[in-house]
Amino acid sequence: MDWSLSIDKAIPRPLRVIFRGVGQVFFCCNAVTGLIFLIALYVGGITAGIAATVGVISSTVAAYLLGFSEDDIDAGLYGFNGTLVGPCLFLFLENTPQLWLYVVLAAVLSTVVLAALMRILQPYNIPASTSPFVLTCWMFLVAVYAFDGFSRGPVLPPPGIPADIAAASVVSTEFAAFTQASAEAWYTAIAKGIGEVMFADSIIVGILFLTGIAITSLRGAFMAFSGAVVGVAVPVLLGADKTLIEMGLYAFNPVLTMMAVGWVFLKPSTGSAILALLAGILTIICQAGLASFLAPIGLPTLTFPFVLVMWMFLFATSKSKYWGNA
Known part of the structure; x- marks a missing residue:
């Protein structure tokens, strides 16, 4: 809608990029939509909202520091995978202080994986979409078995035969x-x-x-x-x-x-x-x-x-x- 796009453009750039990153979870390059999504996450649970915020900021900042496409960053394309990483890890792993570091590292890795997959899929004009989030979270969920500072949460399904x-x-x-x-x-x-x-x-x-x-x-x-x-x-x-x-x-x-x-x-x-x-x-x-x-x-x-x-x-x-x- 035109009014939301006007508000989108009026929002200071750093916030606009972050909100767009959240909005891109549902393919919406709109800061107003992203803000509504983020508010909704906080309504659903403070921890989930904070985890999503930490994730989207970490993944977006990583894209800036690594020198990836400014246009892609501005569109929020380096934010939505990080947005998903935060709530995912807090859902499936035990909530500990160390988990915040885990979220930051996973969000940063999702940015690297996204850039790599964009390069691989570019000739075919196929989007990477949420595949970096999936691959990153699978890696981090399995990796907890190797570290004493992390453990599975009750929601993560135990290994077993179907x-x-x-x-x-x-x-x-x-x-x-x-x-x-x-x-x-x-x-x-x-x-x-x-x-x-x-x-x-x-x-x-x-x-x-x-x-x-x-x-x-x-x-x-x-x-x-x-x-x-x-x-x-x-x-x-x-x-x-x-x-x-x-x-x-x-x-x-x-x-x-x-x-x-x-x-x-x-x-x-x-x-x-x-x-x-x-x-x-x-x-x-x-x-x-x-x-x-x-x-x-x-x-x-x-x-x-x-x-x-x-x-x-x-x-x-x-x-x-x-x-x-x-």
Whole structure:
């Protein structure tokens, strides 16, 4: 929206770059949107908000010091991976004073990994997106086993062999019935699905995120909302774990996939919207498969299902006569 862009340009450059870095988590190069996202994180939890702030500042400052592209830095492209690194490490590892140093180091590394992947993917016109965040966090989560000063948090899944979900965990008629309870279950799962993109298990945070996206683009907000709906409906139809659906853990990857395919990287059209829907559905299958694949080493999938599906669709569409020149 024009008014938000005017405010964006009026914000002092250092703050504008930081806020844009937070906004780029949802592909929004808008400082107003990024500020709303950051406020939402603090609403969801002070620690998560501080961790995201430390992460985005560390990764952005590292990009400046390493002499990377000024245009990319100004657009916030070196900030969003660092934004995600902070809350991720505080979610999956035990909260200790040393963990703040861990966050800074991980955020800096995410900047280096992003620059390397941008160089590798540049000839193919494919974005690195959140892959630096994923690779960096996987490395740091596994590395804690080698250091006495760090330990796993209760949320990080223990290594184990994948097993069928228990019958009691399979989704019930709660999402299928036309009742007030069913409507509340859908509303909760959809809102949390959007919030979980930044590890926020909160309805209000999800609503604030969607509001921030809408300020930048109504189509972007529609794609995010549609991705969250797909991330609830498809797991319900496939009989996924009820708890995971209710927490929005099947929804946050389709949110990003549908935004990327249906709004950001392909020309917005009815065709790209349909393609985004297909990509969103396949992201859920990919997430389930990756979760089982990573179970033996006790790592979460994070946003890697989104990254894989987005890459495959963008590579594929580059060969298509309909989307090849998008």
